[in-house]
Amino acid sequence: MVDTFRIPPLLLAVLGITLACACLGSDSDGEKPGSKVIHPAEAAIMIEDMENDPGFLIIDLRTADEFAGGHIPGAINIDAATFPEQIERLDPDGTYLIYCRRGMRSAGVHKLMDEAGFREVYEIEGGISAWQAAGMPLAEG
Numbered sequence: 001m002v003d004t005f006r007i008p009p010l011l012l013a014v015l016g017i018t019l020a021c022a023c024l025g026s027d028s029d030g031e032k033p034g035s036k037v038i039h040p041a042e043a044a045i046m047i048e049d050m051e052n053d054p055g056f057l058i059i060d061l062r063t064a065d066e067f068a069g070g071h072i073p074g075a076i077n078i079d080a081a082t083f084p085e086q087i088e089r090l091d092p093d094g095t096y097l098i099y100c101r102r103g104m105r106s107a108g109v110h111k112l113m114d115e116a117g118f119r120e121v122y123e124i125e126g127g128i129s130a131w132q133a134a135g136m137p138l139a140e141g
Contacts, residue, residue, distance in 0.1 A: 034095075034119055034120035034121070034122075035110070035114050035118075035120070035121050035122075036121075036122055036123070037103075037110075037122075037123045037124075037125045038122050038123070038124060038125060039124075039125055039130075039134075040124055040125070040126070040130050040131045040133075040134040040136055041134060043072075043097055043099075043122065043124045043131070044134075044136055046097060046122065047072070047073075047074065047097065050095060051074070053095065055091065055093070055094040055095055056094070056095045056096075056097070057076065057090075057094060057095070057096050057097070058072055058074050058075040058076065058096075058097045058098075058099075059075065059076055059077075059078050059096060059097070059098045059099075059109075060072065060075040060076065060077045060078075060099060060100070060128070061078060061079065061080040061083065061098060061099065061100040061105045061106050061109055062077070062079070062080070062100050062101055062105070062128070063079055063081075064077060064079065066101065068140070068141060069140070070128075070138035070139070070140050071128070071138060071139055071140075072099065072128065072131060072136070072138065072139070073137060073138070073139040074139075075099075075139075080100060080105035080106070080108065080109055083109050083112065084112065087112065087113070087116055090118070092116065092117050092118045092119060093119050094118075094119075094120070095119075095120040095122075096113065096118065096120065096121045096122065097122045097123075097124065098110060098113075098121060098122070098123050098124070099123065099124035099127045099128055099131070100127045100128070101127045101128055101129055102126060102127045102129050102130075103123070103124075103125060103126055103127045103130075106123045106124070106127060107123065110123045
């Protein structure tokens with residue numbers, strides 16, 4: 001069963017304004033466009049906006065046991081330990097949202113994907129721990 005969620009309209013409006021303002025600023029952190037570390041609230045908006053895009057994929061980089069204990073709805077599981085062997089199965093022109101528990105594993109995979117020429121990779125800052133702390137839903141199984 002796939003869980004769905006909705007962001008409260010006021011929060012969505014505030015986040016939209018914040019994101020719009022952020023996009024007007026300069027890219028001072030040196031990341032290429034489409035390769036960013038984003039907050040859980042931004043990730044939630046992205047998931048909602050991209051839910052019908054076949055080129056969008058949410059990847060949970062934790063172990064299978066961690067994934068089974070709860071994950072972001074719609075995510076697939078590719079353990080970070082095996083990711084280098086599986087990267088060739090992914091389309092470099094797709095849009096990816098990646099996360100792990102706190103951000104250590106996803107930072108390494110993010111760098112690997114950037115070096116491999118992936119166009120759009122977004123990493124959830126603080127991982128699923130930050131996602132849960134923000135009150136976002138989890139799917140189980």
